[in-house]
Amino acid sequence: MDTYRRWPVRFTHGRGSTLIDSDGKSYLDLSAGIAVVSTGHCHPAVTRAVGEQAARLVHVSNLYANGPATELAAKLAELTGGMQSFLCNSGAEAVECALKLARRHGGSRRTIVAADGGFHGRTMGALSVTGQPAKRAPFEPLVGDVVHVPFGDPDALARALGPGVAAVLLEPIQGEAGVIVPPDGYLSRARELCDGAGALLVLDEIQTGVGRTGHWFAFQHDGVTPDVVCLAKGLASGLPIGACLARPEIATSFRRGDHGSTFGGGPVPAAAALAVLDVVDREGLVERARDAGDRLRAGLGRAFGGAVVRGRGLLIGVVLPQPRARAAAALALQRGVIVNDVAPDVLRVTPPLVITDAEIDAALSVLEEVWDEIGTT
Numbered sequence: 390m391d392t393y394r395r396w397p398v399r400f401t402h403g404r405g406s407t408l409i410d411s412d413g414k415s416y417l418d419l420s421a422g423i424a425v426v427s428t429g430h431c432h433p434a435v436t437r438a439v440g441e442q443a444a445r446l447v448h449v450s451n452l453y454a455n456g457p458a459t460e461l462a463a464k465l466a467e468l469t470g471g472m473q474s475f476l477c478n479s480g481a482e483a484v485e486c487a488l489k490l491a492r493r494h495g496g497s498r499r500t501i502v503a504a505d506g507g508f509h510g511r512t513m514g515a516l517s518v519t520g521q522p523a524k525r526a527p528f529e530p531l532v533g534d535v536v537h538v539p540f541g542d543p544d545a546l547a548r549a550l551g552p553g554v555a556a557v558l559l560e561p562i563q564g565e566a567g568v569i570v571p572p573d574g575y576l577s578r579a580r581e582l583c584d585g586a587g588a589l590l591v592l593d594e595i596q597t598g599v600g601r602t603g604h605w606f607a608f609q610h611d612g613v614t615p616d617v618v619c620l621a622k623g624l625a626s627g628l629p630i631g632a633c634l635a636r637p638e639i640a641t642s643f644r645r646g647d648h649g650s651t652f653g654g655g656p657v658p659a660a661a662a663l664a665v666l667d668v669v670d671r672e673g674l675v676e677r678a679r680d681a682g683d684r685l686r687a688g689l690g691r692a693f694g695g696a697v698v699r700g701r702g703l704l705i706g707v708v709l710p711q712p713r714a715r716a717a718a719a720l721a722l723q724r725g726v727i728v729n730d731v732a733p734d735v736l737r738v739t740p741p742l743v744i745t746d747a748e749i750d751a752a753l754s755v756l757e758e759v760w761d762e763i764g765t766t
């Protein structure tokens with residue numbers, strides 16, 4: 390079905406931050422398949438883990454345990470101070486799980502408060518909490534009892550909270566909205582407000598998680614402890630996976646039979662995620678995201694003639710002075726650099742966490758040329 394606007398290019402190979410197309414032309418990938426390919430294209434350790442697991446065991450269903458899923462849940466618990474996991478296949482599914490868990494835990498509390506501009510996925514439940522009216526309108530009526538408040542405004546959040554609210558669902562940094570960082574203290578204030586109102590704080594870390602912002606999870610930057618966390622994109626560096634994590638007191642609100650997934654927690658994506666978490670750890674990619682992000686943000690500001698550059702670590706938005714993001718992304722692609730035009734005036738830059746300083750500098754010099762040509766016309 391024709392649901393995507395695609396660029397006229399077909400990629401055939403990838404390694405690290407480099408992609409090769411069907412004509413043999415090489416590109417520096419500053420998008421990483423929309424913040425997914427965290428350890429770079431075809432990282433040898435991830436490729437090996439996938440190949441070995443695919444040769445050993447691919448599927449048994451969740452009627453039986455499997456080693457990689459069990460190990461992955463243990464590893465995620467270790468990274469989050471003991472959260473329990475439900476493993477699924479995508480970001481939207483992780484959000485669906487969080488919504489069901491919030492209502493199951495909340496009893497008579499049914500309302501979900503989410504943020505304007507927020508993005509949580511395309512399935513009906515995830516779309517219901519997504520705060521982008523244009524994506525929602527054609528599919529209404531959606532799931533009810535959802536309230537949207539302006540992002541970054543603690544007073545608006547306070548006004549929306551009440552005895553009927555099961556959960557507040559937020560992205561720590563809004564990705565699809567154009568990389569919008571809330572004011573300092575917003576998440577910790579949200580935490581306090583949720584505690585005061587007896588609502589869960591659910592953080593959608595599908596785009597921000599697994600090192601991208603220079604912390605394992607973006608909530609660590611703000612020093613808050615969420616009740617529920619959704620992960621997906623970077624977790625298995627390209628294999629389909631999602632995870633809904635919750636503190637044990639909350640996770641145990643789900644009874645047997647309350648939720649399920651045929652493919653969720655399959656051995657191959659779980660083995661990929663384990664390899665990714667190991668590579669992120671062993672190669673110091675969380676710290677690397679911070680350093681590379683500093684270099685890239687500074688360089689992007691220069692390359693785009695003093696444009697506002699926002700974000701954290703390697704989740705970056707370049708706010709152009711003119712709505713020329715599509716044209717800039719098109720010319721950059723032609724010149725061999727991949728960036729994402731997330732909004733008419735915003736380029737989103739989310740390279741693999743393994744990107745080197747030399748690759749950053751090479752990409753920046755191309756982008757500077759691109760903006761010299763595009764920015765003034």
Ligand SMILES: *Cc1c(COP(=O)(O)O)cnc(C)c1O
Nearest residue numbers: 479480481508509510564595596
């Ligand atoms: C991409 C994304 C989703 C949806 O993930 P899918 O895997 O496409 O379903 C949800 N929330 C956020 C913050 C995302 O960036």
